[in-house]
Structure formats: C-alpha cells, structure tokens
Amino acid sequence: MVAAREQPKGAKLADILIAGAGITGLWQTLTLARAGHRVRLVERSAEPFADAASRLAGAMLAPYCESESAEPLIAELGLQALPLWRALYPETRQQGSLILAAPRDLPELARFARMTSHFERLDGAGVAALEPAFAGRYGQALFYPSEAHVEPGRAMPALLRLAQEAGARVEFGARWDEAEPGSYDHVIDCRGIAASPDLPELRGVRGEMLVVETDEIALRRPVRLLHPRFPLYVVPWAENRFMIGATVIESGDRGPATVRSALDLLGLAYTLHPAFGEARILRFAADVRPSFPDNMPRITLRGRRILVNGLYRHGFLLAPSLAALVAHYIKDGTTRQDVFLEDYCER
Ligand SMILES: Cc1cc2nc3c(=O)[nH]c(=O)nc-3n(C[C@H](O)[C@H](O)[C@H](O)COP(=O)(O)OP(=O)(O)OC[C@H]3O[C@@H](n4cnc5c(N)ncnc54)[C@H](O)[C@@H]3O)c2cc1C
Numbered sequence: 103m104v105a106a107r108e109q110p111k112g113a114k115l116a117d118i119l120i121a122g123a124g125i126t127g128l129w130q131t132l133t134l135a136r137a138g139h140r141v142r143l144v145e146r147s148a149e150p151f152a153d154a155a156s157r158l159a160g161a162m163l164a165p166y167c168e169s170e171s172a173e174p175l176i177a178e179l180g181l182q183a184l185p186l187w188r189a190l191y192p193e194t195r196q197q198g199s200l201i202l203a204a205p206r207d208l209p210e211l212a213r214f215a216r217m218t219s220h221f222e223r224l225d226g227a228g229v230a231a232l233e234p235a236f237a238g239r240y241g242q243a244l245f246y247p248s249e250a251h252v253e254p255g256r257a258m259p260a261l262l263r264l265a266q267e268a269g270a271r272v273e274f275g276a277r278w279d280e281a282e283p284g285s286y287d288h289v290i291d292c293r294g295i296a297a298s299p300d301l302p303e304l305r306g307v308r309g310e311m312l313v314v315e316t317d318e319i320a321l322r323r324p325v326r327l328l329h330p331r332f333p334l335y336v337v338p339w340a341e342n343r344f345m346i347g348a349t350v351i352e353s354g355d356r357g358p359a360t361v362r363s364a365l366d367l368l369g370l371a372y373t374l375h376p377a378f379g380e381a382r383i384l385r386f387a388a389d390v391r392p393s394f395p396d397n398m399p400r401i402t403l404r405g406r407r408i409l410v411n412g413l414y415r416h417g418f419l420l421a422p423s424l425a426a427l428v429a430h431y432i433k434d435g436t437t438r439q440d441v442f443l444e445d446y447c448e449r
Pocket of ligand 1 (some may be wrong): 121122123124125126127144145146147151153154155156157158159160161162163276277278279292293294295296297308309310311347348349388389390391392410411412413414415416417418419420
C-alpha cells in the first residue's frame with residue numbers, strides 16, 4: 103500500500119507554487135508552509151473564494167455518515183482529517199450529526215444504519231434532549247457523536263490567515279498558466295473543475311444550496327432528513343443562519359439554481375420543521391463538485407506537477423489528509439496506491 107520513492111530533488115526545503123484557493127489549495131498551502139517550504143498561492147479570482155465551489159459547501163466533516171454512499175477510504179482519510187481540523191481551526195464544532203426520517207420513511211433510517219457505523223440509536227426523548235426543536239416530532243433517530251462541521255465563510259479566511267502567518271505568499275486575481283515558465287520544485291494544481299482540460303475524466307456534479315435566516319428555531323448540529331429521492335441536510339451557522347442543501351445532479355452546469363431544486367429543498371426544509379417557513383432566504387446558489395468517475399479523490403503526479411482533485415462531496419472532509427499526503431510525498435517520496443496516480447504522459 104505504501105511505497106517509498108527516491109527523494110525528489112530539493113525536497114528538504116522546496117519552492118512550491120499552489121494554484122487555486124479553494125479548500126484543497128488552502129490546506130495544501132497551510133500544511134506545506136508550516137512544514138517550512140517556500141510557498142506561493144495564486145488564485146484567479148480577485149475576491150477571495152468568490153469562484154470556488156468550496157464557498158457553497160455545507161462543510162460537514164462527517165466520515166461515518168458519508169459511508170452510506172462512499173468507499174471506506176473516504177472514512178479513513180476523513181477520520182485522519184478531523185484532528186487536523188481541530189488542531190489548526192479551534193472553531194471546528196464537534197457536535198455530531200443527527201439523522202432523522204419522517205414516519206413513512208423509516209425504512210430509509212434502517213438502511214442508513216445498515217450502511218454506516220459509530221452511531222447511537224435515539225428515541226423521541228433522546229432526540230428532544232439533543233435538539234429541543236424536534237421534541238414530539240421524531241420518534242427515532244441516529245446520532246453520530248464524533249462528527250463535526252465548520253462554516254466555509256469563516257473557516258476559509260481563517261485558514262488563509264494561518265497560511266500567511268506561516269510564511270506563504272498569497273496572490274488573488276492571479277491566474278496560473280501551465281505555459282508560464284517557473285523554477286518551482288513543485289506546482290500543486292488545486293484548480294478544482296477548472297483543471298478538467300488536463301484531467302479528462304474529471305466531471306462536475308452540480309449542487310444547489312440555500313442560506314436562510316430565522317430565530318424561530320435553534321439547532322446545535324447538522325441534521326439530515328432522509329428521503330427516498332434525496333436526503334436534505336440543514337447545517338446551523340452563526341447568527342441564526344442555516345445552510346440548507348444540497349442537490350446532487352449529474353451536470354457540469356454552474357448556472358443559477360433552478361425552480362425545481364428550490365421547491366425540493368424548501369419543501370423538505372419545511373417538512374423537517376415548519377419554522378423554516380418563516381425564514382428569510384439570504385442566498386440561493388449552485389456550483390459543481392469536481393469529481394472523478396468513482397467519486398474518489400486523486401493525487402496525480404505528472405513531472406514536477408502534482409494535481410490534487412476529485413474531492414466530490416468531501417472537499418472539507420478530505421483536504422487536510424490530502425495535504426498531509428502531499429507533504430509526505432514531497433518530504434521522502436512516499437505515496438499510497440489508492441490515492442496517488444503516477445502519470446507519465448507528456449502533455
Ligand atoms: C452545495 C455543496 C455542498 C457541499 N457540501 C460539502 C460538505 O458538507 N462537506 C464536504 O466535505 N464537502 C462538501 N462539498 C464539496 C466541496 O465543496 C468540494 O469538494 C470542494 O469545494 C472542492 O474544493 P477544491 O478546492 O478542489 O475546488 P474549488 O473550491 O472549486 O477551488 C478551486 C479554485 O481554483 C481557482 N482556479 C481555477 N483556475 C485557476 C487558475 N488557472 N489559476 C489560479 N486559480 C485558479 C478557482 O477560482 C477556485 O477558487 C459541497 C459542495 C457543494 C457544491
């Protein structure tokens with residue numbers, strides 16, 4: 103599984119360019135700058151995070167819940183990432199995840215339990231004790247106590263600050279171009295879906311989300327409402343705001359959210375709790391998740407270029423672990439077969 107390669111030249115203290123300041127590029131920058139490398143991060147958008155899919159994420163750090171539909175590698179890397187998040191970003195909220203289903207959808211809850219692990223089964227009293235807003239509404243639930251979440255709009259600027267404090271140079275409004283000559287030991291390509299011309303298998307999986315504001319309901323942790331068509335989740339953010347997401351649509355369309363998705367998301371949010379009926383809609387947006395055909399992340403080694411991509415639904419969950427893997431590779435050439443791909447093609 104783990105193979106040691108010859109140490110690349112200049113590996114001790116490398117000159118590294120990172121392209122793309124989404125969650126992938128931020129964690130790479132922070133990790134490598136803290137390891138002592140000379141790191142320059144360039145991001146094409148002038149406004150920080152304005153063009154990153156990461157800005158729309160629910161940013162749930164939910165390795166066990168994601169096991170419902172993901173390969174075991176996602177949980178393994180996600181579990182390694184949780185302590186990294188907590189160590190570098192103390193605002194990481196570890197309040198667990200709560201999974202609910204309407205009475206007619208209880209078979210969905212049973213299926214979710216079969217596919218996942220590390221949960222507690224709750225009855226109605228247990229649900230009410232965790233989230234008083236749901237008292238008397240749900241008689242059964244699953245609770246995953248070790249899961250966490252962050253808020254992208256707060257976490258991403260904080261990671262950026264930490265990277266700069268660690269010595270990284272950061273430039274916004276600076277587009278990296280492959281043709282640009284440079285004397286870097288490594289170029290780490292974290293351009294998300296913009297890298298698809300260089301990664302032909304990469305596709306977009308569209309996700310639509312809302313942010314609403316209401317003081318009619320308070321939640322402490324992400325809540326998922328299972329549904330046969332698609333599960334809804336609501337993530338509590340600061341100042342009475344809630345992120346409601348998300349559609350998962352096989353489409354590379356980055357255009358605005360559709361009426362159908364609005365009806366689906368808002369209808370399910372209202373089903374979860376009628377208090378959302380009075381909430382004010384602050385934002386309704388869509389973007390695509392950069393994804394490979396197996397929906398697994400991949401670190402592609404192509405000469406001095408290292409492409410970190412395909413984080414699909416798991417960018418926040420996986421970015422710290424992928425950064426640690428790249429840091430190990432730069433240090434001593436270590437790779438793991440299930441994440442790294444050596445690509446010798448001349449492009
Ligand atoms: C609605 C929704 C909900 C989600 N919920 C979750 C969740 O709960 N948990 C989770 O872990 N993940 C979640 N995700 C997935 C997560 O958002 C993605 O996996 C993640 O955003 C991918 O990050 P990235 O940094 O690879 O790409 P991006 O965030 O898209 O960043 C790529 C960056 O590269 C820049 N760039 C492109 N070309 C260039 C260039 N030539 N030069 C310089 N910069 C360039 C772009 O402008 C962009 O800023 C969700 C996604 C969506 C859409």
